[in-house]
Amino acid sequence: MEENKNIESLRRVHFNSIWLVPLIAIIVAGWMLYQNWASQGPVITLIASNAEGLEAGQTKLKARNVDVGRVIDIRLSNDYDKAIIKVRMNQGTQKMLRKDAQFWVVKPRIGKEGVSGLSTLLSGAYIDMSPGEQGKESDEFTLLSQPPLSTKTEGIRILLNSHNTAKLDVGTLVHFRGYEVGYVEEVGFDTAAGSITYRIVVKAPYDALVNDAVQFWITPGLLFKSSVQGFEVRLDSLETFVSGGISFGLGKDKLVGNSVKDLTSFHLFASKEEANHNLYDKTIEYLFLFDSNVSGLAAGADVEFRGVRIGTVMAVPFTDIAMDATTSFDRPVIPVLARIEPQRLHDWSVSGEQSVEKWKELLDTRIKQGLRAKLEIGNYLNAARVISLDFMDNPPAPGMTEFAGYDVFPTAPDSLADIGGKVSTLLDSFADVPLKQTFEQLGQTMAEANETLRQLQSLSNSVEQLLEKSETQQIPDDIAEVMKQLNLTLESYQANGQIGRPLRENMLSLGRSLNELQPLLRQLREKPNTLIFDSKPRLEVQPKAAR
Structure with missing residues (x-):
């Protein structure tokens, strides 16, 4: 009986296949946890x-631009x-995490390199990294505020x-004729020389463009300049503007020089x-x-x-001699230091010192x-x-x-001062004019002119009264009679008048007489002795008979 109970209990403990489902789920979950743990990389710390x-x-x-962590x-x-x-970090990124690895945040920014990070406007900022190559592996780094500059640039x-x-x-970018060719890698301050x-x-x-004849200068983003040549406004690119x-x-008319080595020093203008x-290093100071x-x-x-x-x-x-100039002269002067640059006019093909001396002698002459x-x-x-x-x-x-160890160039009054002096002289001349006496004489002249006009007015009234008299009104009739008699006299002297006709006939008779005397006058002109000696008779020409 007891044996039957044991057999019956064994039948009740029989394994149910439904238990396989949670068992499999546990195994799969464990495998997934292991795979997730195995696929994860290390955790690193960024300090910002x-x-x-x-x-x-x-x-x-x-x-x-490849996801390597989160x-x-x-x-x-x-x-x-x-x-x-x-x-x-993701699995397999351990070798990237060396001491020289660099991390920085990528986000929209306008900087020296231009506009960058615009893609993050929609996706949001992300962390970018430059994989390390040297040093030991590390799990702690500093998050840079700016993208790093490459130290491996050739x-x-x-x-x-x-x-x-x-x-x-x-x-800061370096340009050659507006084209980007480099950047500033390091900035320092020389306390001994007091220079940046x-x-x-x-x-x-582009390193081939650098030689010992080039010059470096700062490019302003926005330039507004007022000079003798006028007003100049210049706007460069966006990055230089920021x-x-x-x-x-190369300088103006300067030839390409020799190549230079690394870390050669230049002055930044x-x-x-x-x-x-x-460029004009040979000068004469005055x-x-x-x-x-x-x-x-x-x-x-x-x-x-x-x-020119x-x-x-x-x-x-x-200012070195400003006080001396204002106290050493009876009339204070303003000292101005300037230099003559003969290289602007002269091709410097001879020794510099000799050329400077020659130009100095020429200027003295x-x-x-x-x-x-x-x-x-x-x-x-x-x-x-x-x-x-x-x-x-x-002059x-x-x-x-x-003066004070400097050669003095003689000066002359400027144009405005010369004009001002002439105006001052003119005003002094006006001041010396006896204006009171002149105005008194002018008033006297005006009084005399008024008296003259009054006398003319009186004369005009007298003439008008004379013309209104009856005796004066008979004068035009007498003048008309005189003109009539004069006309009759002139008619008598005309061609058909009493005097003009005989005079015309006598002139015609005189003309005929002169015409008749023409042969005689011609003969006397040819032979003046014709009136004393007879002239030889001319033989008459006999016509020849016909044959």
């Missing part, structure tokens, strides 16, 4: 100043100074130094005009002492000879011949002035030739 535009579970991490958590650091961003690296320009940022230093990269193959740029090129002025208004004359203005630029104004006023400097308005729109050199017929004496 802020997490603007990033969202946990949404923001992706990409490398060369942000899983964002929180603040313990000191609340940084944002801690956790990113789950080309040439140049050092620039600037003393009087504003600071440019890393990434830049290390720029000119990418290959943050400026650097350009380089504030503008292209300043770079062009630097001090101009003006005793008139120098308003409108500024550093960089032209020094001209009959409209031959130099540049360096300082207005020249021309000064003795009457060459003088004066201020003239170069542009009437902005009243900009220039120093104009020209010969004068009766003022040169005066001193040296």
